[in-house]
Amino acid sequence: MATPPSAGKRATAARLKHRIPVRVRHYWKLLASCAAAVVALIVLAGNVQVRPIVTSSSDGRSDDVTHNVTGSVDLFDNAVAHTVSITYSAAAYQRMMDGYIATGDKEYVRADVTIDGTLVKDVGLRLKGNSTLAQLTHKGKTRPFFGEGAEDTRGGPNAATDGRPAGGGQFPGGGQIPGGGQFPGGGLGAAGLGGVSLDSAKPEELPWLLSFDEFADGRRYQGHRQVAVRISGMGGGSTVLNEALSLAVIDEAGEPAQRYAYAGFQVNDRPVKARLLVQHPDANFADGIGDGVLYKSLSTGRFTYQGEDPTAYNDDYKQVNNTGSHDLQPVINLVKWVEQSSDADFDADLASHVEVESFARYVALQNLLLNFDDMAGPGHNFYLWYDLDTKRFSVIGWDYNLTFSGDAAQGPHDTISMGGMLGGGGFPPAGFTLPEGFTLPEGFAPPGGGNNAGGGAPGGIAMGNKLKERFLASGKFKNVYEDAYRELYRKIYADGVAVRSLDALVAALSGVKGYDGAATKSDADRLRSTIRQRTTALAKDPVINR
Structure with a gap:
């Protein structure tokens, strides 16, 4: 007797069913729900960017020791x-x-x-x-x-x-x-x-x-x-x-x-x-400042907004401490705001982003010390400190081996140049082009690129920093800057801190093995001359005498 077609189909289905593992058959509804959820996530969130929390491989806090x-x-x-x-x-x-x-x-x-x-x-x-x-x-x-x-x-x-x-x-x-x-x-x-x-x-x-x-x-x-x-x-x-x-x-x-x-x-x-x-400013240095996150500006970096993807800033900043618990987002927010805010908003809201009095002292110190290579210099030598309590930034200097060079008479509102190399308009001069086959080194911008604000000529050394430039250009912060400048001048120069510190350094150096007495005397005499000239020149400046 022939088997009815419907019975054959049921038999085939039964055989196929038993080929499926028992656990799969028992939990098929759960598996189907999970598969549906995966499909939904792909469809609904497939275009959403997932950003990493940690963007730096640098060392964390000192408790990692x-x-x-x-x-x-x-x-x-x-x-x-x-x-x-x-x-x-x-x-x-x-x-x-x-x-x-x-x-x-x-x-x-x-x-x-x-x-x-x-x-x-x-x-x-x-x-x-x-x-x-x-x-x-x-x-x-x-x-x-x-x-x-x-x-x-x-x-x-x-x-x-x-x-x-x-x-x-x-x-x-x-x-x-x-x-x-x-x-x-x-x-x-x-x-x-x-x-x-x-x-x-x-x-x-x-x-x-x-x-x-x-x-x-x-x-x-x-x-x-x-x-x-x-x-x-x-x-x-x-x-x-x-x-x-x-x-x-x-x-x-x-x-x-x-x-x-x-x-x-x-x-x-x-x-x-x-x-x-x-x-070296590491996690131990950061712990000595307080409760916050320290970010190093890299020599290859630019103080420019490059979108919300933190990996776009790998050549700009390195997080020094608190990796794993904090990321680069505060720096991205700061750079974006400095770049995109109107002049009115910059004046009104700078104190919400930056410790204004601290920043004024940083900028004043760079000028007083004749430091060409600060946050606006070619080396981008600065650290950003983000205070976790105030949610505001301070700027910390680093790499001072180019200080006390250049024109000792440069005033509080003059742009510091490096030993006269930059003249008034930056370096290289206008019209300069690189010889064929030559490339600019790490930390410098190619022709037509980079941030040349603040002194670098087109195609030259990438200099300038938008935060510093906007701060100094704003009439609202002129008094806070000049007040800081005047106070620091009196302490460093008028009250003799610079001279006394130099004398102490020479005395300490004289007891160190490998001490070169002639070189030390020559270097110290040159510094004393610069200090004397700077003290005299600034004493006549209207900012100091206000």
């Missing part, structure tokens, strides 16, 4: 003649230098560091700086300020045969700027922004960053994750007295400043040289 090396004495006690001795593999050092010249990457080499008698093994050591390293010569080669690499044809790393300092890349044909003018010392690459040449054969003279946790997670030295070994600037000579003096007077003025000390610095049994050590 797993091992704190206490040392024997406070590293930044200026009453102590500190010593720092570094040893590393010569082969590893050469590989690191070869890599930097070839690619520009600043890789860490593993080193053992003895600080004031305390040995710390496997410390990360790398080159530090951007334009500063345009001075560096390695095996007769440089990594020029402009371009991808160049042979040093001037007779070796220390023998300049054409009247220019050795080291650093040059424009073709020498230091002449197309269209007229010349860089100090014959070439920007020759002297970088510091006025001296550097040789990889003399590591005791190079700019370094010591990282205590690079090869040992969670390790600190006296709470410090990193320590910078600073190099000379235009106003500081070989002793970097200008940066130490700037940090001293900023601290005396009651503003946040990094700690510092001089130390006898030795590398692999080479001659000892007195060097300036400076606290």
Whole structure:
């Protein structure tokens, strides 16, 4: 007897049903609901951008420390003649230098560091700086300020045969700027922004960053994750007295400043040289300020709004502390508001975004110290501090090795120029174009791009900062700025804080191994002259005498 068609279909369905696992058959309604929910999410939220909470891989708060090396004495006690001795593999050092010249990457080499008698093994050591390293010569080669690499044809790393300092890349044909003018010392690459040449054969003279946790997670030295070994600037000579003096007077003025000390610095049994050590602004530094989030402005950064995606700002800011609990959104909000607010709104609402009195003091200090390379300079040297209680920002300075250079008579409302290099209209001059095949270095804008407000000529160094420019241009904040300027002038110059601080620094430096008495006297005399000229010139200014 033939099977009815309907019965055959039921039998087939039964066989297929039993091929489905029992658990699936039991929970098919739940699974169907989940599938429907997934489809709904895809349809309804498929175009919604999901933004990460954490946008920086930098270190978090100090409670991440797993091992704190206490040392024997406070590293930044200026009453102590500190010593720092570094040893590393010569082969590893050469590989690191070869890599930097070839690619520009600043890789860490593993080193053992003895600080004031305390040995710390496997410390990360790398080159530090951007334009500063345009001075560096390695095996007769440089990594020029402009371009991808160049042979040093001037007779070796220390023998300049054409009247220019050795080291650093040059424009073709020498230091002449197309269209007229010349860089100090014959070439920007020759002297970088510091006025001296550097040789990889003399590591005791190079700019370094010591990282205590690079090869040992969670390790600190006296709470410090990193320590910078600073190099000379235009106003500081070989002793970097200008940066130490700037940090001293900023601290005396009651503003946040990094700690510092001089130390006898030795590398692999080479001659000892007195060097300036400076606290690197890390999570430990942030914890000392208060309850807030610290953001570093990067040399490649711009103070411009680039949308709400925090990853668009990876080249602009680095979050230093509180990663995981806070993100970059406050900075994005600030930049957007500064860029897009009307003049009336800027005047009315600045105090809701920024600690106005603190910012006035920051801006006044940069002028008083003749600091060209501040938040509006080519290096974008500043940190943003976001107070979690007030929900407002303060600006903290960093990298003061170009202070006390330039025209000592520049007034409270004058734009500070770097040692006369910029003249009145910026650098390079109008009409300047890069030679064929040359590229601008990290931290500088290409022709027609970048933020040139505040002094940079089109196609030149990217300078300017919209927050600083709008603040100084606003009539509403003129009095608060001038009040801060007048108070700080009287403390730093009229009351003699700058001179006394310089005398104390010279006395401390004289007890450090590797001390060069002649260089220290020369640098100190030059600084005293600048302080005297600045004191006299500003004493006649209407802002001071109001």
